[in-house]
Amino acid sequence: MISDATYTVMFYGLSATVILLALLAVNARQLLRAALGLMGMLALSAGLYVMLRAEFLAGVQILVYVGGIVVLIVFAIMLTRSSELLEDHPAKLTRILGATFSIMFMLIACYALGTTKFTESESTQAVRDEVRDIGLALLDRGANGYLLPFEAISLLLLVAVIGGTVVARKTPPKHQPFTTGGDLRGETVAHPPLVQDDEHVVESKS
Amino acid sequence: MEYLFVLAMVGLAASMVAGGLIVARLVAPHKPGGLKDIPYECGEQPIGQAWIQFNVGYYLFGLLFLVFDVEAALMYPWAVVFRSVGLAGLIEMAIFVLVLIIGLVYAWRKGVLEWV
Numbered sequence: 001m002i003s004d005a006t007y008t009v010m011f012y013g014l015s016a017t018v019i020l021l022a023l024l025a026v027n028a029r030q031l032l033r034a035a036l037g038l039m040g041m042l043a044l045s046a047g048l049y050v051m052l053r054a055e056f057l058a059g060v061q062i063l064v065y066v067g068g069i070v071v072l073i074v075f076a077i078m079l080t081r082s083s084e085l086l087e088d089h090p091a092k093l094t095r096i097l098g099a100t101f102s103i104m105f106m107l108i109a110c111y112a113l114g115t116t117k118f119t120e121s122e123s124t125q126a127v128r129d130e131v132r133d134i135g136l137a138l139l140d141r142g143a144n145g146y147l148l149p150f151e152a153i154s155l156l157l158l159v160a161v162i163g164g165t166v167v168a169r170k171t172p173p174k175h176q177p178f179t180t181g182g183d184l185r186g187e188t189v190a191h192p193p194l195v196q197d198d199e200h201v202v203e204s205k206s
Numbered sequence: 207m208e209y210l211f212v213l214a215m216v217g218l219a220a221s222m223v224a225g226g227l228i229v230a231r232l233v234a235p236h237k238p239g240g241l242k243d244i245p246y247e248c249g250e251q252p253i254g255q256a257w258i259q260f261n262v263g264y265y266l267f268g269l270l271f272l273v274f275d276v277e278a279a280l281m282y283p284w285a286v287v288f289r290s291v292g293l294a295g296l297i298e299m300a301i302f303v304l305v306l307i308i309g310l311v312y313a314w315r316k317g318v319l320e321w322v
Contacts, residue, residue, distance in 0.1 A: 010213070050209050060279045068272035075268045078260040135283030139295045147298060153280065154305035157273045161309030164269040165316050168262055 011051060018044045029089070031077050039070040056131045266318045270310070277306055 021044065024037030042065040049058035090098070138150045245252050284291075284299050291298075313319065 047213070050212075056283065059282075063279050064272070064275055068268075068275045072265070072268045072272055075260065075265045079262060079265055080259070131283050131286045135285075135287035136291070138280070138283055139287070139291050139298050141294070141298075150280070151298070151302055151305075153276075154302045157276060158305050158309040161270065161273050161306075162312055165266065165313050165318055168266050168269070 007051070011048075014044055014047050014051070018048065032074070035070060035074050035077060038073070039066055042066050042070065054130065056134055263318070263321065266313070270313060270318065273306065273309065277303070 018041050021037045021041035025034045025041055028034040028037060042061060046058040046061040046066070049055075049061060137144070138146050141147050280302070281299065284295060288295065
């Protein structure tokens with residue numbers, strides 16, 4: 001085992017890096033840099049979960065947040081054509097409002113953390129085989145089980161698939177399957193077909 | 207704690223990247239400008255800007271990936287206790303997967319899986 005002092009140093013080092021990356025994610029003018037900061041911040045918070053011995057949560061954090069959601073955010077940024085969106089210059093009122101609400105949220109969070117009485121768990125051995133416990137609890141049909149929420153997750157994911165598909169593309173014309181949906185007037189002629197001749201392929205790639 | 211190795215690897219990887227950048231900054235001559243500023247496109251002169259609008263198909267693929275990513279993350283605890291929960295657990299997981307397959311079939315019928 002490692003000593004408490006090392007543990008404390010590791011915790012504060014990790015926390016400081018997470019906060020710095022979060023500040024980068026918020027303050028970076030370039031959207032892709034902000035996304036990178038968000039990615040690093042999420043990856044390092046997985047380290048914090050590991051320090052809490054919540055390995056499964058850390059794995060999910062890496063798998064879903066770092067591997068999935070950040071990638072989706074980056075795709076969403078790259079989907080936008082307008083270069084104005086690439087650099088973010090918020091108005092002064094927006095900044096002041098944002099700062100006010102952030103500080104208010106921080107104060108409320110500090111108050112809630114300060115007034116909550118944390119009790120130390122009696123059995124520290126119980127967290128040994130954590131994934132096993134999660135699996136048993138998820139599939140348990142009893143009163144303390146989580147089977148219904150577990151099956152509800154699949155419905156939620158189904159809604160996400162269908163909703164995302166419907167929003168991102170409505171009913172596109174047959175000859176042009178990948179546009180915003182072919183709903184806009186004149187969209188069928190806005191982009192040259194990709195596989196008609198070599199010239200157009202070069203143009204649309206570069 | 208076995209995760210100290212992970213931390214050491216992270217530190218090593220970060221120091222390798224930072225070391226490369228720092229050594230390049232110290233050793234390499236600094237002459238920016240000209241052709242060095244254009245985006246790299248396998249030696250070709252690029253046409254237009256580096257910033258292009260990506261196909262919305264990428265986003266939909268990413269969305270589908272994310273959904274089945276979450277599914278895989280939730281299957282993992284089931285796989286650990288697979289032997290002890292037995293047939294009931296298998297049926298419960300089958301319902302879970304079936305609902306998601308409906309979504310996949312929907313996306314498939316909508317042509318999301320077709321590439322240009």
